[in-house]
Amino acid sequence: MKPKLSRFAIPYVIWMALFVVAPIVLVVVYAFSNDLGGFTLENFSKMGTYAVVFGRSFKLALIATLICLVIGYPVSYMMSREGERFQRVAMVLIMLPMWINFLLRTYSWMSILENNGLLNQVFQKTGLLSLYNSLFGTSLEYFPMMNTQGAVVLGMVYNYLPFMILPIYSVIVKLDGSLVEAARDLGADGVNVFRRVILPLSLPGVLSGITMVFVPSVSTFAISKMLGGGTDLLLGDLIEQQFLGGAYNPQLGAAISLVMMVIVVVCMVVMNRFGEGEEQAVIL
Amino acid sequence: MKRRNRLGSRALMALVFLFLYAPIFLLIVFSFNKGNSNIVWTGFSLDWYKSLFQNRLIMRSVYTTLLVSLLATAIATVAGTFAAIGFYSLRRRTRTALNTVNSIPMMNADIVTGVAMCLFFVAFFTFWGDFSVWFNSVQRVVVLPERLTLGFGTLLIAHVTFNIPYVILSVGPKLRQMDKNLVDAAQDLGCTWMQAFWKVILPEIKPGIASGALTAFTMSVDDFIISYFTAGSSSSTLAMTIYGMTKKRVTPEINAVSTLLFVTVLALLVIVNLREARAERSGEERRPVSRKLTQMLDTPKGRVFRRGAAVVLTASFLIAVVLLTGATNAQPVVNVCSWGEYIDEDLITQFEEETGIAVNYQTAESNEALYSLLKSGAGDYDVIVPSDYMISQLIEEDMLAELDYSRIPNYGLISDRFKGLTYDPQERYTVPYAWGTVGIIYNTSMVEEPITSWSALFDDRYAGNVLMFRNSRDAMATALSYLGYSLNTTDESELREAFQLLKDAKNRGVYQSFVMDEIFQKLEGGNAAIGVYYAGDYLTMLENNEDLAFVVPEEGSNWFMDAMCVLKNAPNYEEAMAWINFIASTEANLANMDYLWYASPNQEALEQYPAYYEELYEEELGQEAYDIIAAPQEVLDRCEAYLVLPLETRKLYNDLWTELGI
Numbered sequence: 045m046k047p048k049l050s051r052f053a054i055p056y057v058i059w060m061a062l063f064v065v066a067p068i069v070l071v072v073v074y075a076f077s078n079d080l081g082g083f084t085l086e087n088f089s090k091m092g093t094y095a096v097v098f099g100r101s102f103k104l105a106l107i108a109t110l111i112c113l114v115i116g117y118p119v120s121y122m123m124s125r126e127g128e129r130f131q132r133v134a135m136v137l138i139m140l141p142m143w144i145n146f147l148l149r150t151y152s153w154m155s156i157l158e159n160n161g162l163l164n165q166v167f168q169k170t171g172l173l174s175l176y177n178s179l180f181g182t183s184l185e186y187f188p189m190m191n192t193q194g195a196v197v198l199g200m201v202y203n204y205l206p207f208m209i210l211p212i213y214s215v216i217v218k219l220d221g222s223l224v225e226a227a228r229d230l231g232a233d234g235v236n237v238f239r240r241v242i243l244p245l246s247l248p249g250v251l252s253g254i255t256m257v258f259v260p261s262v263s264t265f266a267i268s269k270m271l272g273g274g275t276d277l278l279l280g281d282l283i284e285q286q287f288l289g290g291a292y293n294p295q296l297g298a299a300i301s302l303v304m305m306v307i308v309v310v311c312m313v314v315m316n317r318f319g320e321g322e323e324q325a326v327i328l
Numbered sequence: 329m330k331r332r333n334r335l336g337s338r339a340l341m342a343l344v345f346l347f348l349y350a351p352i353f354l355l356i357v358f359s360f361n362k363g364n365s366n367i368v369w370t371g372f373s374l375d376w377y378k379s380l381f382q383n384r385l386i387m388r389s390v391y392t393t394l395l396v397s398l399l400a401t402a403i404a405t406v407a408g409t410f411a412a413i414g415f416y417s418l419r420r421r422t423r424t425a426l427n428t429v430n431s432i433p434m435m436n437a438d439i440v441t442g443v444a445m446c447l448f449f450v451a452f453f454t455f456w457g458d459f460s461v462w463f464n465s466v467q468r469v470v471v472l473p474e475r476l477t478l479g480f481g482t483l484l485i486a487h488v489t490f491n492i493p494y495v496i497l498s499v500g501p502k503l504r505q506m507d508k509n510l511v512d513a514a515q516d517l518g519c520t521w522m523q524a525f526w527k528v529i530l531p532e533i534k535p536g537i538a539s540g541a542l543t544a545f546t547m548s549v550d551d552f553i554i555s556y557f558t559a560g561s562s563s564s565t566l567a568m569t570i571y572g573m574t575k576k577r578v579t580p581e582i583n584a585v586s587t588l589l590f591v592t593v594l595a596l597l598v599i600v601n602l603r604e605a606r607a608e609r610s611g612e613e614r615r616p617v618s619r620k621l622t623q624m625l626d627t628p629k630g631r632v633f634r635r636g637a638a639v640v641l642t643a644s645f646l647i648a649v650v651l652l653t654g655a656t657n658a659q660p661v662v663n664v665c666s667w668g669e670y671i672d673e674d675l676i677t678q679f680e681e682e683t684g685i686a687v688n689y690q691t692a693e694s695n696e697a698l699y700s701l702l703k704s705g706a707g708d709y710d711v712i713v714p715s716d717y718m719i720s721q722l723i724e725e726d727m728l729a730e731l732d733y734s735r736i737p738n739y740g741l742i743s744d745r746f747k748g749l750t751y752d753p754q755e756r757y758t759v760p761y762a763w764g765t766v767g768i769i770y771n772t773s774m775v776e777e778p779i780t781s782w783s784a785l786f787d788d789r790y791a792g793n794v795l796m797f798r799n800s801r802d803a804m805a806t807a808l809s810y811l812g813y814s815l816n817t818t819d820e821s822e823l824r825e826a827f828q829l830l831k832d833a834k835n836r837g838v839y840q841s842f843v844m845d846e847i848f849q850k851l852e853g854g855n856a857a858i859g860v861y862y863a864g865d866y867l868t869m870l871e872n873n874e875d876l877a878f879v880v881p882e883e884g885s886n887w888f889m890d891a892m893c894v895l896k897n898a899p900n901y902e903e904a905m906a907w908i909n910f911i912a913s914t915e916a917n918l919a920n921m922d923y924l925w926y927a928s929p930n931q932e933a934l935e936q937y938p939a940y941y942e943e944l945y946e947e948e949l950g951q952e953a954y955d956i957i958a959a960p961q962e963v964l965d966r967c968e969a970y971l972v973l974p975l976e977t978r979k980l981y982n983d984l985w986t987e988l989g990i
Binding site for chain 1 (some may be wrong): 436
């Protein structure tokens with residue numbers, strides 16, 4: 045008798061039920077209960093107040109994702125056209141920063157961007173600051189860069205750019221070269237080859253890159269706290285605050301998590317409609 | 329033409345790499361800095377590398393990180409590979425469904441995964457508690473532990489859970505590329521499924537397994553958010569330690585440990601890549617070691633060896649797990665949660681040497697955050713050091729245990745004026761730790777005139793230069809005090825007026841940021857002009873920036889007492905008593921007072937401190953400095969202690985506080 049390989053899946057299915065599905069069910073239960081455990085919709089009726097936070101988080105995450113895409117796509121494309129050796133080195137160089145904890149890399153940005161930080165000191169020493177002041181008639185002592193939304197977006201782009209480059213690159217590099225040749229033989233020029241062959245074929249990579257940048261960006265709390273100064277809350281901050289922060293209310297936190305989760309899932313489903321076959325979404 | 333193109337593309341890539349590596353380069357450079365700044369270079373030294381190996385907190389968290397990452401990667405790689413094979417041989421529809429569930433941890437925001445698991449674990453522990461009590465009562469043979477807590481075990485489960493999907497994701501495609509008939513053929517030829525797996529499937533999917541394991545390990549090492557919600561208080565990964573530090577000052581020791589990790593990984597990757605490149609060049613001539621090993625394992629002798637190896641591996645893994653869980657019980661331990669840099673760390677070493685009790689020292693950001701930690705079950709401590717009003721609230725909610733004062737003889741040394749305060753009138757739950765006042769700290773070179781009033785915190789002249797508290801009670805208190813209301817008001821209109829004052833100031837851009845311990849580096853570095861914080865911390869900042877000044881505003885302020893308490897059902901009650909008694913001693917109080925510059929409640933320490941200071945630093949402690957540490961009566965007269973607020977007001981605070989952030 046042929047033994048069934050499919051029974052290999054059983055332990056993991058149980059594991060998933062326990063540690064993936066059950067916790068999420070619990071979040072849903074919490075979202076619909078009050079602090080005494082009774083059923084309530086109160087947590088959701090409050091959600092309108094937080095629309096601003098939702099808006100801000102999605103806006104910043106979207107900007108960061110776009111920037112990552114605009115930088116990441118050309119870089120992935122150019123990388124794939126280099127020699128094999130170059131590609132290997134470049135891949136290593138892109139993965140390597142992940143080995144220094146992202147909090148530390150973000151902290152390093154703090155010392156660069158502070159009012160008295162490295163960048164401002166450079167501006168002062170090189171006279172760029174006084175040049176700016178005389179040009180625009182201002183009397184700045186420094187360029188305020190820390191604690192702005194710009195700094196938060198920078199932090200997101202910095203931390204998640206590799207997540208955009210890696211999937212796009214891994215799809216482009218596997219493209220069948222003969223397709224490009226065929227297109228050229230059939231008379232397509234460089235622009236057309238890119239637009240009609242390479243771009244559509246690299247779409248799965250782009251889509252998974254977008255997801256991998258957007259989701260962590262929209263839910264971050266460390267980056268916004270460190271670079272944004274905590275004056276403008278993001279969704280992640282709001283959720284963290286309800287669980288381990290200064291305003292204990294896990295039911296509300298669960299409700300916000302749930303709403304965020306639903307919005308993200310809907311976005312992703314809609315997006316994946318554009319690029320079927322996303323199963324190929326590869327990270328490495 | 330083509331050449332120029334390449335030049336342009338290389339320039340762009342160089343720019344991207346510069347962007348990625350500039351902050352890292354900076355980190356590495358400053359790990360060799362003599363001073364402890366991340367901005368000012370004061371000379372080359374290896375001191376931080378030396379002190380790194382003596383820093384128990386960092387070394388322990390590096391150990392935890394590596395251990396949890398390695399274990400999680402090993403488990404996830406094995407489990408993920410089997411699961412992928414299982415998925416692969418399922419019917420298409422079932423497979424798609426399972427794949428969707430499998431991708432949840434990857435696609436879900438980390439914070440949701442973390443929060444969900446935290447809720448799940450805590451719910452399970454509650455259930456387990458009830459179950460084990462019942463189970464232990466009906467039979468005597470097996471005694472189940474009644475109290476489970478978040479810790480290394482939950483951390484490991486969480487890491488395994490988010491690692492497996494990455495393994496499946498990289499093994500899956502390799503399986504699909506494999507010729508399906510191979511397995512059938514092998515089985516038709518008489519292979520058992522185990523043999524089919526070892527001989528046919530494994531060699532085909534090996535590259536997928538390797539890249540899956542590498543991804544999993546990288547994700548584990550880099551993870552912060554999920555660990556933050558599932559590690560509890562007893563274990564802390566490097567990322568969590570760093571997060572705790574970014575609030576105050578990241579010591580360059582962290583730069584040093586990161587540099588070491590970075591260089592190790594770089595070296596490993598270079599070696600692996602060089603080997604691969606060489607292997608490619610020389611074609612199939614030189615087989616990789618792994619190939620040789622598999623060949624060797626295929627001989628009959630090897631098969632026995634292989635089975636033996638599997639047994640040894642499993643056994644050693646089990647032993648490791650048992651040791652790990654057992655190690656925590658071997659030595660008596662006390663879990664302490666206090667505030668950041670709120671103890672002279674030599675005291676911890678001294679206590680450990682004197683008593684043989686290990687101290688697991690954790691910090692919380694504020695009273696409110698501590699309360700959240702306790703409530704959510706993420707914090708599992710014996711001794712906590714909350715402030716007055718939070719103590720009342722914890723007593724009210726029956727969360728504190730009564731102290732056994734007969735084991736704390738040093739309680740007698742506490743000054744009578746700090747005994748039986750409103751939060752613990754019958755002296756049953758607390759031993760005072762330190763007290764102080766809240767005031768404005770400002771940079772004299774950045775303001776036009778000396779500051780005397782809270783109005784500075786709402787003044788447009790200082791727009792973008794003011795640091796406000798990031799905790800509701802203290803932030804609201806500044807506004808209430810400015811408006812002339814009681815800090816303990818329950819009047820909703822007064823509270824809303826104070827909130828509006830803060831909200832308007834925030835909207836006008838007065839506040840540069842909301843901070844807790846981040847205030848140290850911001851004020852010391854001259855990055856902000858005005859901040860509001862605790863008196864003792866001002867003196868710490870003064871050491872690093874002489875332009876700073878401190879004032880308790882004329883309208884009045886808050887004076888606070890932080891006291892040690894023990895949580896109900898604390899697992900280490902005896903050890904907790906020993907710790908409290910040790911900290912209450914005059915010597916410990918003097919050391920702490922010198923380190924924190926918060927006033928001691930110990931009468932002897934309070935009196936002896938100026939002499940202690942003179943002996944230690946060979947200079948006199950000015951009266952002015954002493955008065956900042958231990959505010960004189962006329963300052964205390966205009967200050968008010970926080971009282972616990974009724975539940976309704978607390979809810980209003982929570983709502984207002986969340987609204988302020990919006």
